[in-house]
Each structure stands twice: as structure tokens, then as C-alpha cells.
Amino acid sequence: MAEAVDGCVRHGLEAIGLWRQDVAAQGLGETIELVRNAGLRVSSLCRGGFLTAPGFEEDNRRAIDEAAALEAACLVMVVGGLPGVVPGEPLGTISRDLTAARNHVEDALTLLAPYAAERGVRLALEPLHPMYCADRAVLSTLGQALDLAAPYAPETVGVVVDTFHVWWDPQVFGQIERAGAEGRIASYQVCDFLSPLPADVLLGRGMMGDGVIDFGKLTDAVAAAGYTGDIEVEIFNADVWAADPDEVVTTMKARYGTLIEGA
Template sequence: MAEAVDGCVRHGLEAIGLWRQEVAAQGLDETVALVGNAGLRVSSLCRGGFLTSPDFEADNRLAVDEAAALGAACLVMVVGGLPGVVPGEPLGEISRDLPAARARVAEALAVLAPYAAERGVRLALEPLHPVYCADRAVLSTLGQALDLAAPYAPETVGVVIDTFHVWWDPQVFEQIARAGAEGRIASYQVCDFLSPLPADVLLGRGMMGDGVIDFGSLTGAVTAAGYAGDVEVEIFNADVWAADPDDVVSTMKARYVSLIEGA
């Protein structure tokens, strides 16, 4: 955590997206102090969710409390896959009832949203690419996420627009405009969709410009929808992780300027 915060400061970045396991490793109070002393915003805390699990409540309440302590702009919610399906593990006893799994997400959200509202935390539903529907997120489109968010105030439940997950959707521009009109855009995340994908598709995210996504059209739509918050670069990629961090951030900044900022 200290290394990441220091890297942000040295490279002139103004905000950092935090992951809960790294916050836990550093300690919540220590992380609050590190980020605050560095003058950084917390653009998001990732992640809460897996709401299709029967024991979703305790950990998600803790995640809300952590987001409140950190002053995070939102708590990213990866809602979970089919009940019983565990990412990276062989199938055992599972449910194949996808509509029921989505209904469980709605029921869990009804429990968590009032708790988040009391603590001033915005839950941000993140639809994931359909390849992750079984094990990570039964929300596959921005439209589905917006439908789930609709019963709640926009400042309590919003949505994440992640280029990797939504670029393929034929309704994405219509739904981005809808999200803007409803005041629901809580986070805009960018990275590229590599082709071919690696064997572990979770690591198929690339640096902007290394894949197939048209960032100009997506970023233009998000901007036109009124989003003016932080833009997060979120890359899961073994080669990027193994590279020199300063080189990675320098490349990221250059690609951001050419592909995102100029859109």
C-alpha cells in the first residue's frame, strides 16, 4: 500500500482506487493515514458483493464501514455468480437458475442499501462481461445494473462503467446516456480487451491501445452523460504486474493522454 501511494504521488496522480485485501494487509487506520497524508482521493474501494451467497451480509457491512472510513467515492459491487460456483474451483453442487440468482442480488441490495445510505457510502454495481456470468457477476449489461439500481437514490446506488466489460454491448451508448440522465455513473474504469484472450480470462485486460476497444466513442459518451469524476485504470495482466511499476505508470499516463483525455 505504501509503495502504491508513493508511486501515485511521484507520478502526479491525484486519486487511488483501493482493494480491500491490500487495505487489510496495511491496516485500515494506517491506510487512512497514508492516503490522507499523501493528499490523495480514494476513487473507489473494491470490492463488496457476491450477493448471491447466503452469507453475504456481514462482509458487505464491513466493506461499507471501510469505504466510509476511507472516504471512498464508491464501493464497487461485483454481485456474484450462480450460487455454489466458486471462481477458479471445479463445479460441485450448484444452482443453474440464473433468473433466481439475479433475484437474490435484488433482495440482498434491499438489505445493504439502507445501511450504506446511513453511512454515506455509495454502492456501485458493476456489470461484468458475460464470460464471468457463472462465477463472478450475474449482471452482464449496464442496463441490468441500472434496473437494479432504480429503486434507490442515485447517491446510494450507482453503476460502474468499465470499458473491458461493456464495450461489446450493442446497447451500451443508449445505457450510458440513461445512466447519466439518472445520475447513476459512480465510476468510469478503463483498460483494453486483448485478443486473443489468455487462458486465464481474468487476466485478459491490457493497457489502453493494446487491444480492440474504441476508447474515443465510449469516453465521449460518458463525458456527454455528465460524468466528471475520476477515471480509473484497472488492469489485470500478468505481464503488466511483472513489469517495472514506474514504467507501467509512465506508459499508462501517456496512453491516457492520447486515448482517453483527448476523446
Template sequence: MSAETGGGRAVSRFALNQWTTRRWSVAEAVDGCVRHGVEAIGLWRQDVAEQGLDETVELVRDAGLRVSSLCRGGFLTSGDALDDNRRAIDEAAALKAACLVMVVGGLPGVVPGEPLGAISRDLAGARERVAEALAVLAPYAGERGVRLALEPLHPMYCADRAVLSTLGQALDLADPYPVEQVGVVVDTFHVWWDPEVFRQIARAGERIASYQVCDFLSPLPADVLLGRGVMGDGVIDFAPLTTAVTEAGYTGDIEVEIFNADVWAADPDEVLPRIMTRFDELVGG
């Protein structure tokens, strides 16, 4: 969990993704990180907006926290999302976030959790729209020193959240851009099943902009979005994935991001030490 810096101080790579302790506001989460010795936080745009962007910038600066990611831009497949993504990039720049996580969006018209109405079933077309939007957004991000992090989501979310389904596909999409402009997210929940995952992590190398961890629960809960579990509660073997990400050259923070009804119902001050212990035991880094 920790590494010696040049000055000899141990740096913890554990990062709290804010939605793991979703009951906490940004201010409360920042305070929680300080009290529990967490050095980095992944923030969510809507919570930052609620706290106020300027105030959030001050809070994380005063607390000495690294912003491991801003979640999230994307949803590029339906309507005109460019303006909103430009705003997301500006926010990531203000927060000095290590990356802006991009969840690219599902099939046009499909709304998560809602019955299907008028939708497009043109999956190849939706994927093409993502590539087109990226061609506009990547240079904009580059000019502001922001790194876009393309996140392949588990294929069970292909219809409603992300037509980007594998790490290989994300790397193909990132290929035309400088590594500091477009990277990828390796999220254990989304990629653990992929027969190509170790080959693609090695291929990713410097493209890895974020390493996120949580477990994959079995059986899945009724709402599959909440199938993310505390490490050790599911089926994932984390050590080989951490080793692969490390060997690929990734030295950044490791975010624990858990969407889970039980975790959300629990006291965040109980959750945080519990996941930090499991992180030390199972994830390493």
C-alpha cells in the same frame, strides 16, 4: 486528462486502480502516485486490511489523494454475505471512497477457476438474491454516506463472478434507490461489446459512480480474468465511450484497472508512466 478548476489548477482525472500495480502494497502505491503525479487511487480491501485501515486512511490523507473507489463488495449470491458487505461499507466510509464497487457474484456454488461441484443453475434466482441483498445494503450505505457502485461484468464471467451482465440490467437494479446510494460502474472491458451501451450510458446519467478503463485483448489469454490490457493493446475504441460518459454528466476520476500477467510482472514505476501516456493519448477525459 486534465481540467481547470475554479482556482485555475489543473486537476488530473487519471486514477490508479491499485491492482494495476499489484506488486505494490498500499503504502508503496500511495508513494508511487505521489511520485508520478497521480491524484486519485482505487484501493482493494485485502490490501487495505494488510496495511491496516487506520494507517491507510492516514496515508491517503497525508498524500492528498482522492480514493476513487474501494474494491470490492458483493458476492451476494452465495451464503450470507451481508455482514461482510456491511464491513466493506464501513471501510469505504472511513476511506471517504467515492464508491464501493460491487461485484455481485455468480451462480451459487461456482468457484472461479475450480471444477464445478454442486452448483445452482437458477440464474433468475441468483439475480433475485442480488436484488434482495441490495435492499438491505443500500440503506445501510446511505446512512454512512457511501455510494454502492453496481458493476456489470462481461458476460463471460456470468457463471463465476457476476450474474450482473449489462449496464441496462444494473440500471434496472439501481432504479428504486437514490442516485447517491446506488450507482453503476462503466468499465470499458465489460461493456464495449454491448449494442445498447451508448443508450444505457445516456440513461445512466448521474448513476455513473465510476468510469474504469482498460483494453480487451484478442486473443484472450488462457485465464480470461487476465484479458485486460493496456489501452491501445486491444480492440476497444475508447474515445466514443469517454465522450458518452462525459456527456452523461460524469465528472469523477477515471480509473485504470488492468489485470494482466505481463503488466503485473513489470516494474510498477515503468508501468505507471506508460499507462498515463496511453491514457492521455486514447482515453482523454
């Protein structure tokens, strides 16, 4: 955590997206002190969710409390896959009822949204690419996420527009416009979709410009929808993780300037 915060400061970044396991490893109080002393915003805390798993409510209440303490702009919610399906593990006893799983997510929000509202935390529903539907997110489109958010105030439940997850959707531009009209865009995340994907598709994200996504059109749509918050670069990639951090950030800034900021 200390290295990440220091790297942001040295490279002139103004905000940092935090992951709960890293916050826990550093300690919540120490993380708050590091971030505030560095003058950084917390663009998001990732993640809450997995609402289809047993015991979801207790863990998500903790996540909401952490987001409030960090003054995070939102708590990203990866809602979970089919009950019993665990990422990376062989199938055991599972439910194949996708409709029931989505209904369970809807019901879970009725418990968590009021708690988040009381603490001034915005839940950000993140639709994931359909290849993650079984194990990580039964929300696959921005339209589904917006429908789920609709009963709640936009400042309590919003959505994440992540280029990796939505670029393929033929309805994405209309749904981005809808999200803007409803004031629902809580976060815009960018990275590229590699082809071919690696064996572990979770690590199939690339540096912007290394894959197939047209960032100009998506970024223009998000801007036209009125989003003015932080834009996060979120890359899960073994080669990127193994590279020198300063080189990674330098490359990221150059690609961002050309493909995102210059859109």
C-alpha cells in the same frame, strides 16, 4: 500499499482506487493515514458484492464501513455468480437457476442499500462481461445494473462503466445516456480487451491501445452523460504486474493522455 501511494504521488496522480485485501494487509487505520498524508482521493474501494454467496450480508456491511472510513467515492459491487460456483474451483453442488440468482441480488440490495445510505456510502453496481456470468457477476449489461439500481436514490446506488466489460454491448451508448440522465454513473474504468484472450480470462485486460476497444466513443459518451469524477485505469494482466511499476505508470499516463484525455 505504501509503494502504491508513493508511486501515485511521484507520478502526479491525484486519486487511488483501493482493494480491500490490500487495505487489510496494511491495516485500515494505516491506509487512511497513508492516503490522507499523501493528499490523495480514494476513487473507489473494491470490492463488495458476491451477494449470491452464504454470509454475504456481514462481509458487505464491513465493506461499507471500510468505504466510509476511507471516504471512498464509491464501493464497487461485483454481485456474484450462480450460487455454489466459486471462481477458479471445480464445480460441486451448484444452482443453475440464473433468474433466481438475479432475484437474490435484488433482494440483497434491499438489506444493504439502507445501511450504505446511513453511512454515506455509494454502492456502485458493476456489470461484468458475460463470460463471467457463472462465477462472478450475474449482471452482464449496464441496462441490467440500472434496472437494479432504480428503486434507490442515485447517491446510494450507482453503476460502474468499465470499458472491458461493456464495449461489446450494442445498447451501451443508449444505456450510458440513460445512466447520465438518472445520475447513476459512480465510476468510469478503462483498460483494453485483448485478443486473443489468455487462458485465464480474468487476466485478459491490457494497457489502453493494446486491444480492440474504441475508447474515444465510450469516453465521449461518458463525458456527454455528465460524469466528472475520477477515471480509473484497472488492468488485470500478469505481464503488467511483473513489469517495473514506474515504467507501467509512465506508459499508462502516455496512453491515457492520447486515448482517454485526448478523446
